[in-house]
Amino acid sequence: MSSSKQRVILVTGANKGIGFEVIKKLLEESSSSSNNLILLGSRDLKRGQDALLQLGSPSNVHVLQLDTSSEESIARATDEIKQKYGGQLDVLINNAAIASWNDTAETARDIFATNYYGIKIVNKYLFPLIRENGRVVNVSSGVGAWALHDMTDEIQKKYKSETLTEEEIDGLVKDFISAIATKTIDKIMPNTKLLGLCYSGSKTALTALTRVQARRWSGAKNVLVVSVCPGYCSTDLNNHGPGSRPPALGADSILYVVNTPKADLENGEFYQDGKKLPQSSACTMDLSTHKQHAEDKA
Numbered sequence: 270m271s272s273s274k275q276r277v278i279l280v281t282g283a284n285k286g287i288g289f290e291v292i293k294k295l296l297e298e299s300s301s302s303s304n305n306l307i308l309l310g311s312r313d314l315k316r317g318q319d320a321l322l323q324l325g326s327p328s329n330v331h332v333l334q335l336d337t338s339s340e341e342s343i344a345r346a347t348d349e350i351k352q353k354y355g356g357q358l359d360v361l362i363n364n365a366a367i368a369s370w371n372d373t374a375e376t377a378r379d380i381f382a383t384n385y386y387g388i389k390i391v392n393k394y395l396f397p398l399i400r401e402n403g404r405v406v407n408v409s410s411g412v413g414a415w416a417l418h419d420m421t422d423e424i425q426k427k428y429k430s431e432t433l434t435e436e437e438i439d440g441l442v443k444d445f446i447s448a449i450a451t452k453t454i455d456k457i458m459p460n461t462k463l464l465g466l467c468y469s470g471s472k473t474a475l476t477a478l479t480r481v482q483a484r485r486w487s488g489a490k491n492v493l494v495v496s497v498c499p500g501y502c503s504t505d506l507n508n509h510g511p512g513s514r515p516p517a518l519g520a521d522s523i524l525y526v527v528n529t530p531k532a533d534l535e536n537g538e539f540y541q542d543g544k545k546l547p548q549s550s551a552c553t554m555d556l557s558t559h560k561q562h563a564e565d566k567a
């Protein structure tokens with residue numbers, strides 16, 4: 270679906286992978302009927318400019334330098350949106366993320382800084398710029414649901430509580446990071462067979478954060494806040510893992526929640542390919558094959 274109204278849309282981490290495909294598809298929409306103003310977020314300016322060149326430098330796409338793990342960079346990007354692009358956003362797509370198979374104290378810190386805390390800070394700065402009836406899309410992952418499934422009943426209950434708060438998620442995240450650092454993660458995820466726990470755990474927290482922020486923000490400006498899994502797509506994030514699908518399909522999964530009429534979506538929910546997913550579910554993949562693939566490529 271496309272609309273004739275001009276929308277201002279920011280996609281973070283859009284210089285490659287699924288985010289780049291989202292920009293390509295938004296451009297197609299723009300050329301057909303609307304005239305979206307598209308901000309291509311990239312933590313590295315040169316990589317963003319190269320991506321823009323690959324698109325043929327269309328006049329309605331602008332590179333916005335934005336490192337989502339740095340509050341300073343987020344504050345600068347917010348000022349740039351205010352000064353150069355009218356200071357309002359219709360859609361914010363929090364797509365940037367990092368992943369690792371290693372579960373060390375250092376990877377835990379880095380992964381949560383980008384995939385969880387970074388998105389919280391981006392939303393804190395940019396929510397005031399979201400227009401009435403706007404949308405915030407947090408790109409999460411089905412692995413977050415798998416991780417939650419493997420957490421203790423007590424932690425699952427907390428994550429699924431209807432009264433969960435951001436402070437409580439921060440507390441759960443802090444405990445998770447410290448369990449990784451002290452190699453006691455089995456206390457949080459006993460008997461789990463999952464691999465890449467920091468990445469999965471960061472997405473559990475992001476999916477939950479989405480529910481909490483949806484509750485908080487829907488009243489203020491009627492903003493829709495949802496999380497979405499793009500599906501298992503061939504990108505650098507997973508070293509173009511075996512059995513992965515084209516990233517353009519991941520972009521479709523994201524754009525479904527950007528373009529579907531609000532009445533057909535539920536605020537705070539988690540979607541993939543147009544379908545609502547549960548907050549927790551059992552893992553359906555043999556992750557050891559994927560880890561082996563990553564190690565072979567390294």
Ligand SMILES: NC(=O)c1ccc[n+]([C@@H]2O[C@H](COP(=O)([O-])OP(=O)(O)OC[C@H]3O[C@@H](n4cnc5c(N)ncnc54)[C@H](OP(=O)(O)O)[C@@H]3O)[C@@H](O)[C@H]2O)c1
Nearest residue numbers: 282286287312336337338364365366410501502504505506
């Ligand atoms: N691929 C999959 O199978 C899959 C499955 C489920 C969910 N996802 C999610 O889909 C989203 C896109 O992933 P992808 O597969 O397209 O990965 P990707 O190809 O590795 O792209 C990730 C993008 O995020 C950017 N990024 C990383 N850290 C950043 C930071 N601190 N600030 C700003 N940008 C940053 C990267 O920039 P650089 O180029 O500078 O590194 C890159 O542009 C992620 O949220 C990921 O978790 C992917």
